[in-house]
Amino acid sequence: MEALAKLGRSTLDKFSALGRATFVLLGAVMSVPQLKNIPLTIKQIYVVGVQSLSIIIVSGLFIGMVMALQGYTILVDYGAEGSLGPMVALSLLRELGPVVTALLFAGRAGSALTAEIGLMKATEQLSSLEMMAVDPLRRIVAPRLWAGVISMPMLAIIFSAVGILGGHLVGVDWLGVDAGSYWSIMQSTVEWNEDVLNGFIKSIVFAFVVTWIAIFKGYDSIPTSEGISAATTQTVVYSSLAVLGLDFVLTAIMFGIE
Amino acid sequence: MNNLIEIDSLTFKRGERTIYDNISLQIKEGQTTAVMGPSGIGKTTLLKLIGGQLSPTSGDIKFRGESIPNMKRSRLFNVRRQMSMLFQSGALFTDMTVFDNIAFPIREHTNLSEEFIRTVVLMKLQAVGLRGAADLMPSELSGGMARRAALARSIALDPELIMYDEPFAGQDPISMGVLVKLIKQLNNALKLTSVVVTHDVKEVMSIADYVYILAEKKIIGSGTPEEIRQSDSALVQQFLKGQADGPVPFHYPAKEITAEFLGA
Ligand SMILES: Nc1ncnc2c1ncn2[C@@H]1O[C@H](COP(=O)(O)OP(=O)(O)OP(=O)(O)O)[C@@H](O)[C@H]1O
Ligand SMILES: [Mg+2]
Numbered sequence: 001m002e003a004l005a006k007l008g009r010s011t012l013d014k015f016s017a018l019g020r021a022t023f024v025l026l027g028a029v030m031s032v033p034q035l036k037n038i039p040l041t042i043k044q045i046y047v048v049g050v051q052s053l054s055i056i057i058v059s060g061l062f063i064g065m066v067m068a069l070q071g072y073t074i075l076v077d078y079g080a081e082g083s084l085g086p087m088v089a090l091s092l093l094r095e096l097g098p099v100v101t102a103l104l105f106a107g108r109a110g111s112a113l114t115a116e117i118g119l120m121k122a123t124e125q126l127s128s129l130e131m132m133a134v135d136p137l138r139r140i141v142a143p144r145l146w147a148g149v150i151s152m153p154m155l156a157i158i159f160s161a162v163g164i165l166g167g168h169l170v171g172v173d174w175l176g177v178d179a180g181s182y183w184s185i186m187q188s189t190v191e192w193n194e195d196v197l198n199g200f201i202k203s204i205v206f207a208f209v210v211t212w213i214a215i216f217k218g219y220d221s222i223p224t225s226e227g228i229s230a231a232t233t234q235t236v237v238y239s240s241l242a243v244l245g246l247d248f249v250l251t252a253i254m255f256g257i258e
Numbered sequence: 259m260n261n262l263i264e265i266d267s268l269t270f271k272r273g274e275r276t277i278y279d280n281i282s283l284q285i286k287e288g289q290t291t292a293v294m295g296p297s298g299i300g301k302t303t304l305l306k307l308i309g310g311q312l313s314p315t316s317g318d319i320k321f322r323g324e325s326i327p328n329m330k331r332s333r334l335f336n337v338r339r340q341m342s343m344l345f346q347s348g349a350l351f352t353d354m355t356v357f358d359n360i361a362f363p364i365r366e367h368t369n370l371s372e373e374f375i376r377t378v379v380l381m382k383l384q385a386v387g388l389r390g391a392a393d394l395m396p397s398e399l400s401g402g403m404a405r406r407a408a409l410a411r412s413i414a415l416d417p418e419l420i421m422y423d424e425p426f427a428g429q430d431p432i433s434m435g436v437l438v439k440l441i442k443q444l445n446n447a448l449k450l451t452s453v454v455v456t457h458d459v460k461e462v463m464s465i466a467d468y469v470y471i472l473a474e475k476k477i478i479g480s481g482t483p484e485e486i487r488q489s490d491s492a493l494v495q496q497f498l499k500g501q502a503d504g505p506v507p508f509h510y511p512a513k514e515i516t517a518e519f520l521g522a
Contacts, residue, residue, distance in 0.1 A: 036365075036366075123347060123349060123352070124345050124347050124349035125349050125350075125351055125352070127306075127311060127345065127349065128343070128345050128349035130309075130311060130338070131309050131311070131338060131341070131342065131343045131345075132338070132342070132362075132363045132366065132367075133335045133336070133338035133339040133367070134363075134366050135335065139366075
């Protein structure tokens with residue numbers, strides 16, 4: 001009986017959290033766009049996007065290099081090392097670009113967003129905004145949400161591009177795969193709609209989900225040191241799980257059923 | 259004189275715990291009303307209730323006759339433009355300079371030129387003695403300075419109602435004197451309505467037109483400072499004289515100390 005009550009309570013809690021999260025999202029998305037918000041959004045794009053560039057570039061480079069290395073050792077046995085280009089490019093564009101970028105983004109920018117908003121709550125900055133008749137959803141949350149949604153897909157593209165160059169570096173410059181075939185087979189295999197666009201759509205979805213979770217966890221955090229640290233952890237855990245789960249669903253929809 | 263705020267049989271609970279049990283009070287337009295009471299009694303809570311950040315469990319709070327708890331969000335935000343609150347913690351925005359903090363409400367709610375804003379901000383900073391600190395970040399201020407900067411921000415738009423949560427805490431005698439004078443001046447010159455929450459009995463009694471003393475979920479005394487001083491209520495006298503022993507408990511509700519230590 002007690003277990004049942006507990007289950008009921010935790011289910012209710014989950015639903016009410018979902019309700020609050022939707023409220024935060026709608027409040028941010030629906031808030032009347034103001035000219036004043038554009039500079040704020042640009043500033044946030046700098047903070048969450050531009051400042052994530054280095055980690056994205058370094059990771060993209062290494063992942064591309066590792067993939068070329070692994071791919072080469074497998075492909076060369078079949079004399080198919082010419083297909084290294086498309087292999088690297090397709091894995092990056094379809095999967096690794098959007099997914100790894102989203103995971104890195106959750107760890108680098110998502111956690112920071114949660115901590116920042118949580119601390120604003122703890123130090124009553126959000127309350128004082130409300131008392132100044134400034135809606136924190138519009139002033140604080142909305143610019144961060146848009147910045148995340150705009151930045152992450154771009155980061156994913158940069159990640160894939162750098163990864164392809166990394167693959168070139170290892171595959172062509174180092175292991176001696178023919179440069180012409182690396183590029184030309186890649187070009188003829190990678191399809192704009194099927195691969196590039198689908199990957200891009202994935203990363204828009206991930207961007208939205210990760211930023212939403214990060215912002216909501218901060219906004220909904222218990223305004224104490226423990227509360228904020230728990231919220232930060234939850235942001236990383238929940239958004240990573242959400243990204244991996246959604247990736248499966250999206251992949252099934254986009255590439256699975258033929 | 260009209261009541262700007264009317265609180266009518268307000269009950270407020272935090273979970274199971276009752277903070278206010280059916281209290282009523284009025285804040286008259288153009289007056290300075292002081293709210294005093296022991297720490298943890300719910301003074302900050304009262305200000306948040308007036309500001310519409312918390313909703314009463316029962317009872318009503320009216321701003322110019324309009325019920326705050328029943329307002330739509332957009333209406334509430336409109337009403338809040340006429341109020342302002344000095345938070346106990348100051349609550350300055352940590353990512354902006356002192357100058358930008360004070361300019362913030364002006365920039366958000368008006369279309370004044372930057373030049374004009376600069377004049378206003380520096381005047382407000384001058385009033386609290388911090389004109390020289392305009393370019394500092396909040397993290398570079400002392401606690402008392404931060405509170406004065408926050409005070410400057412809360413008067414930036416010359417609101418009709420200002421709620422000060424502990425404006426004097428952490429101030430040295432000189433800045434305390436300046437703040438007391440400032441609050442009085444704002445009230446006299448601009449006909450602002452002020453609510454001052456504080457423990458500093460002496461200071462507030464010198465500027466308040468009307469005083470409420472809270473204890474034990476109730477209003478235990480109210481009246482002009484003179485009436486309060488003359489009050490024959492033991493509770494009120496204990497509070498004014500700052501005695502630990504008396505009808506007002508100093509301790510948060512707990513079991514007997516002997517029971518706690520002897521493990522009975
Ligand atoms: N977020 C909260 N959740 C639960 N209880 C709270 C919360 N905030 C305050 N309380 C409780 O409400 C009571 C009133 O708090 P409040 O901050 O209004 O006191 P106060 O009179 O302003 O005290 P002080 O003079 O120390 O600032 C306190 O006893 C506190 O335990
Ligand atoms: Mg308080």
